[in-house]
Amino acid sequence: MTTRFEGTAEYVATDDLTIAVNAAVTLERPLLVKGEPGTGKTELARQVAGALGLDMIEWNIKSTTRAQQGLYEYDAVSRLRDSQLGDERVHDVGNYIKKGKLWQAFESERKTVLLIDEIDKADIEFPNDLLQELDKMEFHVYETGETIKARQRPIVIITSNNEKELPDAFLRRCFFHYIRFPNETTMRKIVEVHHPGIKEALLTTALTQFYEIRDTAGLKKKPSTSEVLDWLKLLLAEDLTPEDLKRDGANALPKLHGALLKNEQDVHLFERLAFMARGQR
DSSP states (O other), X not given: OOSSOOXXXXXXXXXXXXXXXXXXXXXXOOEEEEESTTSSHHHHHHHHHHHHTOEEEEEEOOTTOOHHHHHEEEOHHHHHHHHHTTOGGGGOGGGGEXXXXXXXXXXXXXXXXXXXXXGGGSOTTHHHHTHHHXXXXXXXXXXXXXXXXXXXXXEEEEEEOSSSOOOHHHHHTSEEEEEOOOOHHHHHHHHHHHSTTOOHHHHHXXXXXXXXXXXXXXXXXXXXXXXXXXXXXXXXXXXXXXXXXXXXXXBOSXXXXXXXXXXXXXXXXXXXXXXXXXXXX
16 A cells, blocks of 8 residues: 555646645645635545545535534434333433544544545534544543544545635644646646547647636636536537637637536626627627
8 A cells, every 4th residue: 555645547636736645644634625616626535545545434514514423423312212112222322322424534443534525614613623633533422431532543634615714723733735726738637537539629729718718807607627527528429629619709608608607697798798799890
């Protein structure tokens, strides 16, 4: 089993990203990864686990998620109901404790990759509520009186879409990396992984158009890496040529634009650009 992450055949990792992953592993600190949606933050954790030969435990955060759920949940209602029914299970409180993702990672005999995905979706206090557990790699179960300590310190990867600021105390305990949106050179490598052998003329035309769309002033949601890959898949399926992709003032919307533009405001923006271009003729 390798102990360093160097990227994989399925995932193009830039030099600064591989340095960040290995630094976090060496420091035994959580790796906090920020970046635009669709830049491969979640997939990074899966690829790190695969490259290092480790199991992965994934904790997907929602707006209603509480930090305690990552440790364990005690079902007092079920225990009360069972006691009223005379169920023998009530004598063992452990029957009513559901292990959370951190508990699963801590009790694993093998080292794991623990992904805490989209931490910024939760309440602002959520990161602070996990400080001690991620720092000391242990927590106390009050109902049973036991202390759960990590048998093998997991590699913790935390993703954020930057929807809200994270507390300073939490940030101090993390190794931070921002995944910049890929430039065209890196994007070509990513495309080659997903669509090997794509014709150069089509790729050049498509990527030129893609970056022009991303740079359009007033765009509400810029298309991401995952969206350009979907778009290219459709272009290949429809067997379109570079000539088919050409846009003029009368038709500012890109071909199969539903793969790239994900809200009506951006579609209307390109329609207005077309209208203005026609008026200037």
